Amino acid sequence: MKVFSRHRLLAAAALVVASLLPLSAQTVSKDSLQRYNYFFLEGLRQQGMGNMAAAFDLFRHARDLNPRAAEVYYELAGFYADLKDDRRMAENFRRAAALAPDNPVYQERLGQLHITQKEYDKAIDAYERLYSASKARVDVLEILFQLYASKNDYKGMISVLERMEVLEGSNEQISLSKMQIYEQMGEKHKEYDELRSLVAKHPFDYDYKVMLGNWLLQNGRKADALKAYREVLKDEPDNVMAQLSLYDYYRETKAFRQADGLLVQLLQSRKTGKDTKMALLRQTIADHQEAGAKDSTAVLGYFDKALALPQEDADLVLMKAAYMTLVKAPVEAVNRVYEQAIAVEPENSHARLSLIQNVWDAADYDRVIALCRPAQQYAPENMAFYYYQGLAEFQKGDNDAALTTFQKGVGQINKDSNPNIVSDFYAIMGDILHGKGMDTEAFAAYDSCLQWKPDNIFALNNYAYYLSLKGIDLQKAEQMSYKTVQAEPDNSTYLDTYAWILFLEKRYGEAKTYIEQALRDKDSLSNVVIEHVGDIYSMNGDTAKALEYWQKALDKGNDSPTLKKKIAQQKYIAE
Known part of the structure; x- marks a missing residue:
């Protein structure tokens, strides 16, 4: 037989047996009881020693001797659980609980079993029996509450909450739960009575009185609601919860002038939390849009009132910037707000990046x-700042500074880095290194670029073209260049690169096909590309067209000595 992985302390188990044996003694003969006791206790001993197979056999024999012993069914249920025999496990747990209905351990285990099997009515019965035997257990009531809630049994839920109040005393959570249930039951008077009771029990907690006012407002008793709010604000004029509720009251009763005054007061108050201010501003923006108002000046005025106080972070400022972007405010005006956000919170990467992009x-x-x-001091791990700085230096023609910046950025690369940014880092580094005549380093940078993003089209084209200029790895260059042509079949630059590589591979007919596709955009072709056109026509035997394009290249400023020799000798001459 399989050895099971269950362990019980022998002493603890013996105590359970001692408490249950009297029940068994009522249903069996003295001789059978003695034999039962021996086999059951021996089963516990073997189980305590880890001899699970022997224990299993002993428990089954004990059960046959005394079929009315609850404890042996409970032990056997555990073995069947280990055997994954759910049917026999359930049968034994049910039998144990039925034979010992006052045993809290058995009832709880049976209740858990019913829950796992989604037998909620039976689970309720088991836990109600358990509660009857253990009336001080709040955890049992909590489970009962969930069980009744799963069945939408509101009366059962209320019953459980009332029993919790007996154990714990009344508290806010219980009262609020009862109110919610009464609301679902449609018993408004009971909901109201519960809330009034909560207010009476906590006369100096104004939140409850505000809650009462909110209930009155929601139920059409506007005058009573207003009275409740004013009573709170009379004792505590800066009570934000009461102010917010009064603001809602003014909005609902269309007292817009009073609502506006209270909105300004809330936005300018130090006691109003940032999140609350942002919620009020979002509501104001929504109201403004719903009304079809096109002038954003009023909304921006509310932002300015909220921002007149010192800010702990840039959230409100960024919200203003987002709104200005939404209403298409001038970019420079938006940028000034981003600068304000950075002044408040210099380490805020979102604010800084938004400004940088503009x-x-x-x-x-x-x-x-x-x-x-x-930004690289505040957020050294954010590669976007190295990217934009290096790219800006590159655009200015300061390639040495750009290379230094990109190399610093590369030092921040990790497995979670953005592949697009990392790929562009290496691609631009490759371009700069090639321009400095450092082709070995440039090609290594391109290889790194393509590891992060194999379809970086710009890098594929440049890498392929630079390999072709050196006349090395032409097969690799052809494969890379072909990817660019597949991605952008109308791009004359990519078509020229591919045609030129085919030309170097002496595949002149194919080269002519692709270079003629590039000629569809001939006005944008550089003098180098036009020279390539002439070279390809020359090697395809069309000397007249070759001379035509060589001359065009010369006229466009290509002063290559080799080009002049081609024209003079009317044939292709390699560099």
Whole structure:
């Protein structure tokens, strides 16, 4: 037989047996009881020693001797649970609970079993019996409450809450739960009485009185609600909860002038929390839009009132910036708000990046650099700041500074880094290194770029073209270039690169096909590309067209000595 993994302390088990044996003694002969006791206790002893197979056999034999012994069914149920025999486990737990209905352990285990099997009515019965035997157990009442709630048995839920009040005394949570249930039952008078009782028990807790006012307002008793709010504000004029409720009252009764005054008071109060102010402003924006108002000046005025106080963080400022963006305020005006956010919270990356992106669109590269540098101190792990700074330096032609910035950014790369940003880092580094004549380092950078993003089209094109210029790894260059042509089949730059690689591989007919596709955008072609067109026509035997395009390349400023030799000798000459 399989050895089971259950362990029980022999001493504890013996105590359970001692408490239950009198029940068994009433139903069996003295001889059978003695034999039962021996086998059951021996089963417990073997179980305590870890001899689970032997214990299982002893318990089953004990059951046969005394079929009315609850404790042996309980023990056997545990073995069947280990055997994954759910049917026999359930049968034995039920038998144990039925034979010993006053045993809290058995009733609780039976209740748990019914819950797992979604037999909620039976679970309720088991836990009600358990509560009858253990009236001080709040945890049992909590489970009963959930069980009654699963059946929408409101009366049962109220009964449980009332029993909790006997054990714990009345408290806010119980009262609020009873109110909610009474509301679901449609018994408004009981809900109201419960709330009034809560107010009476806590006369100096104004929140309850405000809650009472809110209930009155929701139930159409507006005059009584107003009275409740004013009573609170008379004793505590800066009570935010009462002010908010009174604000809702004014809005509902269309007393818009009073509502506006109270809104300003709440926005300017130090006691009004930031989240509350943001909620009020969101509501104000929604009201403004719902009314179809196009002038945002009034809403911005509310923001200014809220922001007149010193801010602990940039959240409210950023909310203003978001609203200004929504209503299409001038970019420079929005940027001033982002600057205000950064002044309040210099380490706020969202505010700084939003400003950087706006400044980038204006091509103000010096300002981009100035915004990025301090950000690298506040958030050294955020690669976006290295990216924008390096790109701005690259756009300014300061390649050495850009390379240094990108190398610093590369030092922050980890497994969670944004693949698009990392890939672009390496791609631009490759371009810069190639421009410095450091092709080995450039090609290594491109390889890193493509590891992070294999479909980085710009890097694929540049890498392929630079390999072709050196005349190395042409097969690799062709494969990379073909990906760019597949991705953007009308891009003349990519078509030229692919055609030129085919040309170097002496696949002149294919090269002609692709270079002629590039010619569809001939006005944008550089003089180098136009020279390539002539080279390809020359090697395809069309000297007249070759001379035509070589001359065009020369006219566009291509002063290559080799180009002049091609024209003079009317044939292709390799560099």
